[in-house]
Amino acid sequence: MRIAVGSDHRGVAMRAKILDLLRALGQDAVDLGTNEQGSVDYPDVAAQVARMVSDGQAERGILICGTGLGMSIVANKFPGVRAAACHDDLTAEISRRHNDLNVLCLSADILGERLVDRMIEIWLNTQFEGGRHARRVEKIRDLERRNHKNNGAQ
Numbered sequence: 799m800r801i802a803v804g805s806d807h808r809g810v811a812m813r814a815k816i817l818d819l820l821r822a823l824g825q826d827a828v829d830l831g832t833n834e835q836g837s838v839d840y841p842d843v844a845a846q847v848a849r850m851v852s853d854g855q856a857e858r859g860i861l862i863c864g865t866g867l868g869m870s871i872v873a874n875k876f877p878g879v880r881a882a883a884c885h886d887d888l889t890a891e892i893s894r895r896h897n898d899l900n901v902l903c904l905s906a907d908i909l910g911e912r913l914v915d916r917m918i919e920i921w922l923n924t925q926f927e928g929g930r931h932a933r934r935v936e937k938i939r940d941l942e943r944r945n946h947k948n949n950g951a952q
């Protein structure tokens with residue numbers, strides 16, 4: 799699976815470990831930086847990863863910043879992207895089963911390395927359940943379509 803991965807300056811070390819893990823698991827991980835030395839603005843990185851997922855150039859994305867929050871806010875601006883900050887095994891699993899999450903956002907400041915490795919494996923291996931959850935995800939798509947048609951104005 800092609801997975802786009804990006805972080806701001808706070809997530810550089812975690813991103814490197816995640817890229818190693820993904821490649822060890824046989825995934826096609828695309829590294830979108832940051833490779834800057836100093837601090838960068840998280841919307842710039844989140845937009846690159848989210849655009850790849852939105853355009854179908856990557857099936858999934860992983861974004862890391864201090865909290866995971868800023869990354870998720872930005873990524874959700876892109877059509878077809880369902881992003882959220884997950885913080886443990888359960889949220890990683892349910893995000894797939896119920897929400898069909900395609901962009902996993904992680905906090906470099908809060909999460910430990912072993913927990914993150916576990917969360918990623920769970921997130922990669924858990925299937926969307928469909929059924930009533932498919933109806934709910936379809937409602938999200940419908941809101942997206944309507945809001946885009948109105949240029950975001952409601």
Ligand code: RB5
Nearest residue numbers: 808863864865867868869
């Ligand atoms: C950067 O200082 C910090 O704001 C960013 O990493 C992230 O936590 C934003 O949500």
